[in-house]
């Protein structure tokens with residue numbers, strides 16, 4: 415009688431495993447935006463990423479401080495083209511990475527280094543996340559702003575559009591793909607204040623108002639069959655570049671991302687006088703601790719409280735901090751970022 419019991423046990427273990435696999439699969443929030451899924455082929459990264467030049471490493475097409483000897487940020491993934499027409503032009507269908515709403519598309523490539531680009535809003539675990547697809551040749555005919563799209567639904571065709579002097583060559587054809595948090599609907603006012611001589615052609619959908627997370631890390635974490643992926647935990651678990659006190663109590667980010675606001679009984683009791691904000695190296699605010707007046711020293715509107723020097727050394731390319739006479743300070747760029755956060 416031992417045999418049937420053992421067989422049942424094996425069967426139920428297999429069923430459990432399959433069930434678990436299916437449910438993990440169903441929970442993956444993001445899909446690839448094209449048919450190129452070679453990200454997971456270790457050692458074959460050049461099948462997935464389009465580097466900046468044939469002699470440059472694949473990492474120049476990935477997210478982070480990967481450009482100009484690590485001094486320049488690239489805020490998305492450059493995903494290589496798979497399909498071309500008879501002239502060698504890219505024709506890969508570009509698909510929504512998750513269910514969402516088309517919030518913006520720009521069809522005047524001369525107005526952005528993104529060229530033609532589309533922004534889709536997603537709500538995942540209550541978090542607003544915005545995917546962005548750039549250098550498109552065209553949006554899907556008939557696509558409208560405000561339209562709901564499903565994950566995997568074709569929204570555009572890959573292209574080589576951009577307004578930079580250096581054009582994207584045919585062999586480098588790619589979609590530039592971002593996953594972002596949204597910073598502030600007051601962006602147009604902030605932009606006018608800091609860049610008075612420059613036009614803002616894209617309203618709140620300017621790339622500077624979208625702070626990128628690393629889509630490669632997200633897609634790889636989602637792919638791990640042994641750990642359930644949570645976007646919220648991913649965001650909360652960012653490595654801290656620095657912590658800053660901001661003397662502001664009412665700014666839109668708090669309402670957009672209430673799940674990133676921590677609890678502090680003292681501030682709850684005495685009233686909130688400002689927030690201690692943890693920023694990652696790309697300037698993404700991922701933890702906001704309310705502070706009471708009695709907990710704050712100093713008078714400044716923005717006060718740098720601590721710096722993770724190892725992280726600053728590893729990822730300095732947003733130039734948010736500078737060391738002067740052995741003291742860390744916020745740069746003008748860092749202050750501008752905080753102005754935008756709290757505008």
Ligand SMILES: [Zn+2]
Pocket residue numbers: 488490491492590591
């Ligand atoms: Zn790019």
